[in-house]
Amino acid sequence: MPPPSLAAIAARDTGDDGSAGRGSRSDRAADVVREAILDGTFRWGTRLSEPQICAAVDVSRNTLREAFRTLAQERLVVHELNRGVFVRVPTAQDVTELYACRRIVECAAVRCCTGEPGELDGVDAALAQADALAGTADWIGVGTADIAFHRALVALSRNERLVGMTAGVWNEMRLVFHVVGEPAEFHGSYLARNHALAATLAAGDTAAAEAALHAYLDDAEQHTLETYRQRSIAGA
Amino acid sequence: MPPPSLAAIAARDTGDDGSAGRGSRSDRAADVVREAILDGTFRWGTRLSEPQICAAVDVSRNTLREAFRTLAQERLVVHELNRGVFVRVPTAQDVTELYACRRIVECAAVRCCTGEPGELDGVDAALAQADALAGTADWIGVGTADIAFHRALVALSRNERLVGMTAGVWNEMRLVFHVVGEPAEFHGSYLARNHALAATLAAGDTAAAEAALHAYLDDAEQHTLETYRQRSIAGA
DNA sequence: GCATATTTGTCCGTATGTATA
DNA sequence: CTATACATACGGACAAATATG
Numbered sequence: 001m002p003p004p005s006l007a008a009i010a011a012r013d014t015g016d017d018g019s020a021g022r023g024s025r026s027d028r029a030a031d032v033v034r035e036a037i038l039d040g041t042f043r044w045g046t047r048l049s050e051p052q053i054c055a056a057v058d059v060s061r062n063t064l065r066e067a068f069r070t071l072a073q074e075r076l077v078v079h080e081l082n083r084g085v086f087v088r089v090p091t092a093q094d095v096t097e098l099y100a101c102r103r104i105v106e107c108a109a110v111r112c113c114t115g116e117p118g119e120l121d122g123v124d125a126a127l128a129q130a131d132a133l134a135g136t137a138d139w140i141g142v143g144t145a146d147i148a149f150h151r152a153l154v155a156l157s158r159n160e161r162l163v164g165m166t167a168g169v170w171n172e173m174r175l176v177f178h179v180v181g182e183p184a185e186f187h188g189s190y191l192a193r194n195h196a197l198a199a200t201l202a203a204g205d206t207a208a209a210e211a212a213l214h215a216y217l218d219d220a221e222q223h224t225l226e227t228y229r230q231r232s233i234a235g236a
Numbered sequence: 237m238p239p240p241s242l243a244a245i246a247a248r249d250t251g252d253d254g255s256a257g258r259g260s261r262s263d264r265a266a267d268v269v270r271e272a273i274l275d276g277t278f279r280w281g282t283r284l285s286e287p288q289i290c291a292a293v294d295v296s297r298n299t300l301r302e303a304f305r306t307l308a309q310e311r312l313v314v315h316e317l318n319r320g321v322f323v324r325v326p327t328a329q330d331v332t333e334l335y336a337c338r339r340i341v342e343c344a345a346v347r348c349c350t351g352e353p354g355e356l357d358g359v360d361a362a363l364a365q366a367d368a369l370a371g372t373a374d375w376i377g378v379g380t381a382d383i384a385f386h387r388a389l390v391a392l393s394r395n396e397r398l399v400g401m402t403a404g405v406w407n408e409m410r411l412v413f414h415v416v417g418e419p420a421e422f423h424g425s426y427l428a429r430n431h432a433l434a435a436t437l438a439a440g441d442t443a444a445a446e447a448a449l450h451a452y453l454d455d456a457e458q459h460t461l462e463t464y465r466q467r468s469i470a471g472a
Numbered sequence: 473g474c475a476t477a478t479t480t481g482t483c484c485g486t487a488t489g490t491a492t493a
Numbered sequence: 494c495t496a497t498a499c500a501t502a503c504g505g506a507c508a509a510a511t512a513t514g
Binding site for chain 2: 062105160
């Protein structure tokens with residue numbers, strides 16, 4: 001297999017904002033690699049070679065290793081001693097735990113919904129984004145917007161710490177979507193349910209919304225696990 | 237103020253297991269510094285000087301910086317660009333969010349209690365530890381055991397990811413306890429309630445246990461915030 | 473099974489920029 | 494305003510572990 005287009009990654013780096021001002025160098029290196037993982041440039045299970053990526057993003061090994069440490073804590077990569085860092089491969093067991101976490105946190109956050117004006121702005125924005133991308137058949141983008149929608153649900157708790165705590169969950173969900181291959185119909189069916197959920201919330205019926213969300217996550221979990229079984233992906 | 241006893245920290249390093257075998261050097265450096273923060277050797281707000289700690293734990297700056305990155309993600313220290321790393325100081329706002337997270341996660345975990353034999357072993361062990369330390373008037377130890385008790389409650393979910401997600405919460409709670417100064421009576425009153433909670437769980441009444449836990453966390457939050465107000469600790 | 477090449481883990485020295493006294 | 498101390502980042506070096514032929 002040919003190495004991923006590292007040149008394109010380096011280009012993204014410089015094209016960011018021109019001046020290399022804000023944030024430390026290792027943070028910006030982490031940004032570039034994170035983006036490449038989330039959009040699928042670095043596929044699940046790929047080993048990330050230090051020398052190659054050092055050259056691509058133009059940082060020293062020490063700086064890149066700090067960036068790797070950040071990404072490891074974000075659950076995007078796993079670090080194996082003396083072997084290097086690899087893009088994480090979520091197992092079937094991971095999928096089960098991921099959805100269990102989401103049921104707990106998302107349902108609790110929805111219960112915090114108060115109905116004050118503007119509260120659902122973030123939720124609606126994610127929905128609009130998903131609609132737009134579905135129109136252009138960009139299903140990876142739709143998957144990302146779906147994640148943004150559910151992250152916006154957690155933000156309803158108005159608890160910055162809870163949002164930060166779930167950051168790793170969304171990263172792993174992005175990897176899960178890449179693993180299942182995101183066929184066109186995978187996210188399409190959930191887009192309608194997201195709309196229904198938002199409407200229930202806007203109507204102020206948080207109890208019904210919570211119940212619907214719980215069922216939604218149960219269904220999505222089963223759907224994902226079924227896809228895992230079909231493709232014989234490791235579950236240990 | 238005199239610098240903390242760095243020599244004692246270095247001694248702990250070698251006294252760990254003799255051979256410096258398992259884990260990377262940066263991981264072991266993080267272990268030493270983490271322990272020093274959790275047990276109060278490095279007080280809240282303290283700036284952690286790279287040169288001093290490098291000498292104390294006998295690692296290079298690059299390695300120590302990797303360790304700092306780990307501790308920052310664990311929420312024990314905060315990293316300010318070009319200024320260094322500081323032991324985190326939880327604000328009153330942090331306390332509020334912390335307890336909100338705990339209400340959500342701990343109550344959900346308790347609901348997962350099935351009643352199978354041995355399920356409460358971790359919970360009981362933490363209680364026994366707290367009792368023993370209360371007997372020796374080691375109130376810092378009692379606070380740590382209290383945290384271990386509640387961490388064991390989360391483990392009832394049998395969700396390794398949920399346990400990992402809350403790791404930062406327990407670290408910050410430890411810092412909160414250090415900030416409030418943990419007088420003798422601070423943890424003592426909750427020890428009895430922990431025992432009652434465990435008894436309710438052992439009896440299989442998870443609904444009552446969840447209600448009691450919710451009330452417990454409400455009370456502890458108010459108690460902590462009151463102490464914050466009395467000592468005029470920043471809340472922004 | 474063995475020798476070799478690659479890669480990682482760790483360290484040092486140093487230059488540059490930034491904050492503080 | 495200058496000076497000092499410190500954090501940031503680089504490049505090079507070597508040992509150890511791993512992968513490859």
